[in-house]
Structure formats: C-alpha cells, structure tokens
Amino acid sequence: MRTILHSDCNGFYASVECLYNPDIRDKPVAVGGDAEKRHGIILAKNEIAKAYHIKTGEAIWQARQKCPHLVVVRPHFERYMRFSRLCRRIYSDYTDRIENFGLDEAWLDVSGNDADGESIAQEIRERVKAELGITVSIGVSFNKIFAKLGSDYKKPDAVTVISKENYRDIVWSLPVEDLLYVGRSTKKKLNRLGVNTIGELAAFPLPALRSNFGKWGDILHTFSNGYDASPVMYADESSAIKSIGNSTTAIRDLESDEDVKMIFMVLCDSVCRRLREQGAKAGLVAIYVRDKELLSFTRQHKLSSPTDITEEILDTAMELFRANYGWEKAIRSVGVSVGELLPAGSPVQLTLLCDEHRRERQERLDRSLDMLKHRFGSFCVRQATLMKDPALSAFSPKEEHVIHPVGYF
C-alpha cells in the first residue's frame, strides 16, 4: 500500500505577507491585485479575513463591504516562488517523489520510508512552521485524491489521516464538490441525479455514470472509491512542460471580434515565443473566455499538423472564438494556451494541400522577430492592428510576472 501526503500551504500569499509585516498579523489581511488595471480581486486571505466570509476571486470592493477594515496588500510573486522552493527543500528530506500542484500545494510519495506517514506529516508541519513561519495542512492517505481531501479537511496547521479503515466515515460524507475536478457544472449534473455526497457518487452504478459523463464517469468512479492509482511524479519529471498558456483581464470590457483579436494577438505572441524557446511545437490550441458576469468557458481544437507559427495559432484561436461566442455579453478576460507539445525536430507528415514554402517563410519571420524582441523588448516590433487601441494592447504577458496554473492530468 502506498503512503501519499498532500501538503497545502494555508492562505499561502497572505501568510507570507503576514510573516513579512508583523504589524498586520492580527488584522484581517487579503492579498489583492491592482484595482486600477482592473485586476482588483482577492488572491488570498488570512484566517481572520476568512471569518468575514471573504472569498478568493471576489472583487476588493465586495470584500471591503463585508469587512471595512480589511488590510489589502499587493502581491510579491518573487517571495511566493522563494517560499515554494523552501517548502520543496523540506519535502525533499523525506522523498524525491514530489509533485507540485501550483505554488502552494504538493504531493509526496513517502512509501517505503522507515517512519509512518502520520509522523512524517507531523514533522513536516512543525518544520514548515519553525523554518518558514507559515503553516501547512497535510492529508495522509493511500492515494493522491484522498490525500488532497485530507489536507482540506482540517486547517490550518493540521494533519488528517485518511486510511483504508476510516475513509468511508471521513470521505464519503463530504459533499461531492469537494472531490478534485467536480466543478460547478459537474456538481449540478450530479445533484440532479440525486448524488450529493462522495459516498453516493461511489455507490452510483458505473454504467450510469458513463452514460452521463462519458470517460469522466470512470474517473469520478475511480476517485470516489479510492481506486486512483496515479503516481506522484519524480522531482525532475514535474518540470517537463505539458502546456503553455497566457491569459489576461483587459483594461476595459471587450465588445467586438476586433477587440478580442487584439488581445489574442498579444497573448499568442507570448505563448508562441515561449513555445519556440522550449524548442517545441503544439498539437492543440485552447481558448478561455470569461464574460463580464464572470461566467467562463474553455474550448480546444486539435491541429492537423503541429506548429509553432504565431499566425497559425492565432488563426486557430480566432476560429475557435468565432465558432463559440455569440456576443450576448461583453468579455472581461480571455486566454490562449497550447498543448500536446512535441519536440520541434519531430518528423512531420506533410500535406498536399498546404503550402509548405509559405510555412517555412513564416517560421523564419517568427525567428527574426523573436530575436528582435529578445534584444529590444516586446514592444519593439508590433502588428499595426494593435495601434488601433494602444491602451488595450499595451501589456506584455511574457515579461510580466505570471504564474501558470497546472492541471492534474
């Protein structure tokens, strides 16, 4: 049987800020983005702010209504990166199988260690507190999914063991949306089927899950029953990049295809430059759209042949957008990402109908532009289209500090 730990830094950004500012430690504190650039949302909050029901992702003005004396501090991403590294240093004293999930969470496979999972978890919890001055909550279990539930079960600064003996009592009574990857729409669908707890999901007949959710039915069945056998990646494996993406909240609402194209142009430029830096080509393009009511969706498209050409990726993103958005509402944020990455030197099947000469010229053009932007900055050469609204397009995701979230699969 495996022993898996999931360690979660409690209110990570806010805890780090509180460590650095002793004066605000006993006050409700939230870390928030720049309201002037319309990034004015709550990114993290401390335990005191949590008591005022302040939620991650809500606007700073909404949070202030709930808690007028809320202290909002600006984020310091380089600090969070450092603390993430320092946590990892502690974890690496116990195992080399550490899989980060964002900056503030990680799975550790400590199977085969002399000490048992719970004592390792307690030691890590104590050490993080003493050495880093922040707290973690840790779940200990026999698979990654239950370990993650364990780290959410009791916090801050706590350890929860979910064993083969007690998982029915602990896990199965939890609401189904606590399970990893049960989001808003899956929850709704499950609730309609009469499934409200993880236990009810585990007992739900697999064929019926399959007919409702397709291949996700199998995953839901596996997760809820504790059958998940996915391994914790080795330290050096986790650095292999699976996808590259950038998203942004525009300085004003987007109201036409032309607006969206401008933002996509800037995003694709960053994504494709990062792609080419990695020496990779992408087989998949995905877009993310969030309207001003904050409803969001993603759509993806598989490319007929892998590419790193900015123009092709931009065209695919725009096609996806036009096919999937009817402009009922203005748009607040958009994103572009590429996946199914292949080394750029991989053999490629040429097609008869595609003009390969033109593609080669495009590739050479991209390389020349990359060199210019590398030497003189992202703003040295830009598409003339972007000049239609210089304020809207005046951002550079590649240089600005962006933390890219990762997926479980």
Next chain:
Amino acid sequence: MKQYISVTATFDADGNIVPLFINWDDGRRFPIDRVTDIRYAASLKAGGAGIRYTCRIQSHEKYLFLEENRWFIENEKAG
C-alpha cells in the same frame, strides 16, 4: 522594523558561511565571539525567513539571519 545590516563573514573550506563582525551604520563594529547554532528558521519578530545563526556578542545572545544574500538581526524592541 526589519533592517538589513552589513556583516563581515568568511567562507570556510567546506563552503559554509561564518559571520565574524556586525558593522553598525554609525561605524561601530561588533565582533561575533561564537556561533552556537545554525539552522533554517523564520523570524516572526523581524518578519522574514532564512538561515539563523545564534551568536554570542559581548556575552549577549543574538539571532542573526541570512535571508537569500542579505543579513538582518532580530531587534528585541520590535517584539
């Protein structure tokens, strides 16, 4: 209030950093008589985290922190 300070230190042959003197802003220089403990630690008083050197300076015990590449000392008044 956290204040970074100037420290004179040596690298020993194993690559360990050993602080020798604390150099105050006003030109005073305090020799570190002995380092009794070295460990990773957070400083809740000053606000920070790094490698903590427990130092004896003129028969007083002080915590000296190396945070990345800067030094700070825990100030009792702040606590």
